[in-house]
Amino acid sequence: MSILVESLTKVYGTQKAVDDISFSANQGVLGFLGPNGAGKSTTMKIITTFIPQTAGKVSVCGYDVNLQQQEVKRNIGYLPESNPLYLDMYVKESMAFIASVHRMKSPGKRIDEIIEQTGLGPEQHKKIGQLSKGYRQRVGLAQAMIHDPQVLIMDEPTSGLDPNQLIGIRQLILDLGKTKTVILSTHIMQEVEAVCDHVIIINKGKIVADDTLSGLRDKNQGKTLENIFIGLTNGLVRL
């Protein structure tokens, strides 16, 4: 199992952001959905070792996020929601920097490969600060993928992109899901329909649906994914 989350809870002060959730993920694209404040980013930050949990157990490729952080980081790529980038660095220079953080030896070939894969070729000689939002997002993706991790966690990777760029990034996510485990957090239901095999819906820190996209549709015949989401996150339906 690539990702195993067991009875995970996170409390910030008096606020319970994640409340005793369990799920697993394997190769493919898992859509991680929920309304604002549901606990998605918190869960992703725990899986990627950025913050500790209050209770429960999380492992990535068999490695415990608390006890084996280096192994987890080696196996995971993370594109956070507001992705911090070094605006003064050139695209290629930034890739080389991230490769050095991962202690990659002779990363030149891999950098060229990832620039090609993320469609950054035409912009690769620019500074990150000179890039459009969509291309900056591609830089973030390229940085998350440079060390070829088995697991990729993406927090709203297509927010603010134009329709052409959206298609490009979605295709990339779809391709990644053929060999890797991808967790994709998004508010765009069309995107979920386009790329996800498996869907988890979280509401107020609790999982209210965990199913394949087709399973979810079968159980809610005639409803759009948007209506299923609204029903589940307003407490009207429980699966």
Ligand SMILES: Nc1ncnc2c1ncn2[C@@H]1O[C@H](COP(=O)(O)OP(=O)(O)OP(=O)(O)O)[C@@H](O)[C@H]1O
């Ligand atoms: N550092 C923090 N300190 C206190 N409360 C926090 C902190 N980070 C998140 N929270 C709270 O935890 C809850 C879950 O937040 P989280 O960011 O995980 O939600 P989300 O599902 O990612 O939302 P969104 O879709 O808006 O990004 C929210 O009520 C939020 O205010």
